[in-house]
Amino acid sequence: MPILRQEYLSANAVTDTAQLLAQPGVLALVNFGDLCEPGEQPGIIPLGMPSLSDKPWEVIRYGDSVAERGTDEHCQWSVIEDVLCVATWIAPQDCSDIEAATEVAYGRLFRVIQSKGFPYPFRIWNFMPDINRGDGDREEYKKFCVGRERAFDDYHVAPREYPAASALGHHAQGAVIYLLAGRNSGVHHENPRQQPAYKYPREYGPSSPSFARATSLALRSKPQVFVSGTASIIGHNTQAVDDLQQQLAITLDNIQHLLQHVEQAESELSAVRVYLRHPQDLPLAQALINARLPESVVNFIYADICRSQLLVEIEALATPSSP
Ligand code: 3EB
Numbered sequence: 001m002p003i004l005r006q007e008y009l010s011a012n013a014v015t016d017t018a019q020l021l022a023q024p025g026v027l028a029l030v031n032f033g034d035l036c037e038p039g040e041q042p043g044i045i046p047l048g049m050p051s052l053s054d055k056p057w058e059v060i061r062y063g064d065s066v067a068e069r070g071t072d073e074h075c076q077w078s079v080i081e082d083v084l085c086v087a088t089w090i091a092p093q094d095c096s097d098i099e100a101a102t103e104v105a106y107g108r109l110f111r112v113i114q115s116k117g118f119p120y121p122f123r124i125w126n127f128m129p130d131i132n133r134g135d136g137d138r139e140e141y142k143k144f145c146v147g148r149e150r151a152f153d154d155y156h157v158a159p160r161e162y163p164a165a166s167a168l169g170h171h172a173q174g175a176v177i178y179l180l181a182g183r184n185s186g187v188h189h190e191n192p193r194q195q196p197a198y199k200y201p202r203e204y205g206p207s208s209p210s211f212a213r214a215t216s217l218a219l220r221s222k223p224q225v226f227v228s229g230t231a232s233i234i235g236h237n238t239q240a241v242d243d244l245q246q247q248l249a250i251t252l253d254n255i256q257h258l259l260q261h262v263e264q265a266e267s268e269l270s271a272v273r274v275y276l277r278h279p280q281d282l283p284l285a286q287a288l289i290n291a292r293l294p295e296s297v298v299n300f301i302y303a304d305i306c307r308s309q310l311l312v313e314i315e316a317l318a319t320p321s322s323p
Contacts, residue, residue: 002063006271009057030058036172042069042076048172052300073108084118087178102147110155113181122186123226124165124179131169132308141306142205149207159198165211166229169304188212191258195236222320267318275303275313
């Protein structure tokens with residue numbers, strides 16, 4: 001089975017999106033920019049969060065056939081062989097009730113993946129406006145978590161079946177949820193250093209966040225590991241409030257421990273998204289990250305983290321380095 005790649009591209013590398021989408025092995029094109037709304041054709045996924053690294057595109061590659069694409073249930077989908085990518089957007093006016101809109105949007109996604117024969121999501125991304133607005137249980141992120149958990153319940157997905165995910169805020173209008181799904185289940189992992197998010201105590205909201213710390217998939221003989229958005233959290237507690245350098249160190253440590261736990265410590269990291277709450281933190285974050293990872297695999301993204309005390313969150317894809 002082929003491996004899945006997520007590669008960053010600069011603006012001048014993507015002059016003709018239709019031509020790129022028509023190339024064999026190109027599943028979808030994620031756009032880091034100011035708009036969060038459906039692209040003009042299925043296969044383009046605008047997120048509403050700009051790249052701070054001049055890499056406005058991520059191309060998701062899989063296999064070597066040309067993708068089949070379409071629109072169903074207000075979802076845009078792309079398929080290559082045994083991987084399905086589906087995206088759906090929540091219109092700006094519907095974000096005023098993010099709890100209900102999230103449940104409805106997830107319902108659309110679940111119906112599409114089930115009807116197309118790819119019932120197992122293995123990686124989900126969630127991006128929404130004003131994620132930290134509102135106090136206590138009325139915070140947008142906490143309402144999103146309630147709607148998401150309800151949708152997982154509606155479609156009989158148990159907590160141990162939750163896949164890897166990221167959930168962040170942007171400064172655009174509207175929300176987007178997109179996912180990768182397969183015909184068979186991935187293997188979901190927790191991080192020994194962190195409490196499972198779906199077991200966070202009540203203080204973090206009426207519904208716990210529904211995601212696994214990582215999901216691995218044997219897309220080849222050796223598994224690829226999709227590492228969820230990871231932050232400066234130990235147990236369930238936020239660490240190093242107000243200290244970017246320390247938050248970054250703890251976050252990288254969390255990822256390293258997770259990969260050791262799943263016996264993929266020797267894997268190569270790619271598709272590293274470093275979400276930064278404050279663009280002015282870019283120089284320091286860049287200096288610390290570039291010392292550890294090749295620049296080509298990293299994209300710094302301007303985004304709000306779901307806990308207001310967090311300054312940074314990092315996700316990645318770990319792929320075995322030996323063939
Ligand atoms: C955390 O560990 C940080 O709600 O889908 C990371 C990844 C976080 C995914 C989600 C939230 C989510 O709790 C936040």
